[in-house]
Amino acid sequence: MQNSLLKSKAGQAAGGARSKASVSNLNFHYQTGLHAVKNLSMEVLEHRVTALIGPSGCGKSTFLRCFNRMHDLYPGNRYAGEIVLHPDNTNLLSDEVDPIEVRMRIGMVFQKSNPFPKSIFENISYGLRIRGEKDRNVIEEKVEQALRDASLWTEVKDRLHSLANNLSGGQQQRLCIARALATDPEIILFDEPTSALDPIATAGIEELISQLKEKVTILIVTHNMQQAARISDYTAYMYLGEVVEYGETDQIFTTPVHEATQNYVTGRFG
Numbered sequence: 001m002q003n004s005l006l007k008s009k010a011g012q013a014a015g016g017a018r019s020k021a022s023v024s025n026l027n028f029h030y031q032t033g034l035h036a037v038k039n040l041s042m043e044v045l046e047h048r049v050t051a052l053i054g055p056s057g058c059g060k061s062t063f064l065r066c067f068n069r070m071h072d073l074y075p076g077n078r079y080a081g082e083i084v085l086h087p088d089n090t091n092l093l094s095d096e097v098d099p100i101e102v103r104m105r106i107g108m109v110f111q112k113s114n115p116f117p118k119s120i121f122e123n124i125s126y127g128l129r130i131r132g133e134k135d136r137n138v139i140e141e142k143v144e145q146a147l148r149d150a151s152l153w154t155e156v157k158d159r160l161h162s163l164a165n166n167l168s169g170g171q172q173q174r175l176c177i178a179r180a181l182a183t184d185p186e187i188i189l190f191d192e193p194t195s196a197l198d199p200i201a202t203a204g205i206e207e208l209i210s211q212l213k214e215k216v217t218i219l220i221v222t223h224n225m226q227q228a229a230r231i232s233d234y235t236a237y238m239y240l241g242e243v244v245e246y247g248e249t250d251q252i253f254t255t256p257v258h259e260a261t262q263n264y265v266t267g268r269f270g
């Protein structure tokens with residue numbers, strides 16, 4: 001069936017790649033009582049880009065934010081089920097796992113770039129300092145590497161100590177990617193990372209995401225079907241808090257099994 005990726009056993013190889021995270025029976029309730037993610041199980045494959053698509057309000061961002069325990073910041077939100085990170089089989093949702101440590105392993109880049117009102121250097125070194133790194137040489141090396149990996153180094157190397165907020169929108173978004181990369185995350189979550197950018201900056205971020213999958217595993221929420229088709233290897237179509245269909249992006253866009261998926265990807269939804 002089309003959803004073998006939904007079913008494959010935790011940590012097993014699927015689609016030629018290893019599983020980086022196994023989501024099992026994940027349920028999420030907001031403090032309001034809203035059941036926003038419903039019994040969701042799927043494998044997120046290592047070094048692949050997985051796109052989450054679906055109509056507004058279907059739970060894409062809510063699902064994404066379970067991975068880095070963002071919902072812990074608001075009392076009354078409830079998770080059930082597991083998100084097990086491989087190869088060490090850590091359940092990210094366990095009460096025994098520190099959410100701060102989770103956020104070092106699972107980076108996040110938001111729709112609107114959100115640099116701290118500090119210098120470029122301080123933005124990137126922030127996570128390293130939180131982690132307890134004190135060696136100035138190590139910090140400088142990591143900052144440079146993160147900026148290189150985010151394709152920003154040549155543009156900012158001569159102004160590392162100027163305010164990050166003075167960068168262009170596209171540069172600020174790449175800075176946020178560098179900030180996420182600095183702590184050597186295993187997964188980066190992108191929540192509509194280009195929706196505030198012009199087409200040229202968007203193309204830059206898309207190219208960067210395609211390169212980054214060599215280093216990290218990527219989950220991206222996007223409303224842009226062309227973007228999902230261009231940059232993702234796998235796509236999950238969500239509706240009302242559930243994954244309706246999940247498979248290779250080419251298959252989801254050309255021969256979806258469910259009519260609902262077909263209607264959504266061809267713009268006939270609703």
Ligand SMILES: Nc1ncnc2c1ncn2[C@@H]1O[C@H](COP(=O)(O)OP(=O)(O)OP(=O)(O)O)[C@@H](O)[C@H]1O
Binds near residue numbers: 056057058061
């Ligand atoms: N902080 C919150 N408290 C209560 N309900 C929320 C909260 N954030 C989102 N929701 C609700 O949870 C459901 C899923 O929202 P979510 O933002 O995850 O959807 P989405 O698919 O990402 O939507 P969009 O594409 O519009 O960003 C919606 O009904 C939304 O109104």
